[in-house]
Amino acid sequence: MIKINQRYLETEEIRNNSTTRSEVFATQLVDSYISPNNVWNVGAKTNLGLPDIYNDSKNCGFEVVQCEAPIDFLHNDVTKELIKINYDYSKYLSIKNNNPAHVFNKVNLNMTIINNRICSTSTLDLGHSIDWMIENYRKEINKKLNKLNNGNYKSCTNVSLIILNLARANGNLNAQQVRQVYSEEIESNKFALRFNFIYYVTTDGIYLITPNEYQRFELFTDDEYSFNVRKMKQLLKIDEYKNDLQ
Incomplete structure (x- = not known):
């Protein structure tokens, strides 16, 4: 109770x-x-x-x-955005640098992205x-x-x-x-x-x-x-x- x-x-x-x-x-x-x-x-x-x-x-x-x-629960939102750009790192950077309100600027992505190696949604970690x-x-x-x-x-x-x-x-x-x-x-x-x-x-x-x-x-x-x-x-x-x- x-x-x-x-x-x-x-x-x-x-x-x-x-x-x-x-x-x-x-x-x-x-x-x-x-x-x-x-x-x-x-x-x-x-x-x-x-x-x-x-x-x-x-x-x-x-x-x-x-x-x-x-924000940690927005895994699906980030995944959808990555799919839209076909996991293209240059496009990711362009969006991140030119759109402060985008979800890419609302989360901390894992080292896969930081190291320019976007591979799959399974490597995505919103948890830092x-x-x-x-x-x-x-x-x-x-x-x-x-x-x-x-x-x-x-x-x-x-x-x-x-x-x-x-x-x-x-x-x-x-x-x-x-x-x-x-x-x-x-x-x-x-x-x-x-x-x-x-x-x-x-x-x-x-x-x-x-x-x-x-x-x-x-x-x-x-x-x-x-x-x-x-x-x-x-x-x-x-x-x-x-x-x-x-």
Whole structure:
């Protein structure tokens, strides 16, 4: 069961703030996969002692990080544009340099394009390079660990971190990266407090991560993955965002 803070609905914050919507989506994942036999609250932003999601007894909670932007879901839009130009790199550069509003200027394409080697849609990666993702994980994990160790969430015990990364292609590889970064941040900054777990939500399921290991906690079926991505698109107003690219 999920209880959404009434303030979200009264102020229309849930419709106007993608961070808020991602928290509600993460609560749905918690309720469906992680702990379905509980009552989950979401929306206590004014109380720094509570995480984004927490149960009624406040003995379990989750902070939520969204490591992707709405633009990451525009794979099909970029693919269509590449097909139109027959994967011609000179045409790609011409469009990119002369049309600031084009989708080519709204995404970071992978090294295949950067190295002038457009091969196929299978090589297209809107998620940025591996190095970019590692630093993004590091920034978000460091920020949340700092909050945890500075007294945030202290009104709730057993707080875990949920990282939403549904636009990424390789769950296993990225789960390794998250574990590595988590371990490095704890060691280099001497953080005394740690999250109970990191639940890393990616294309093929949910990974359970500690500083020392990671394992797949839940495997998504194709239907579940399609549903989750569709739901995330709705929550992030993807259709509305795409209109801005016209």
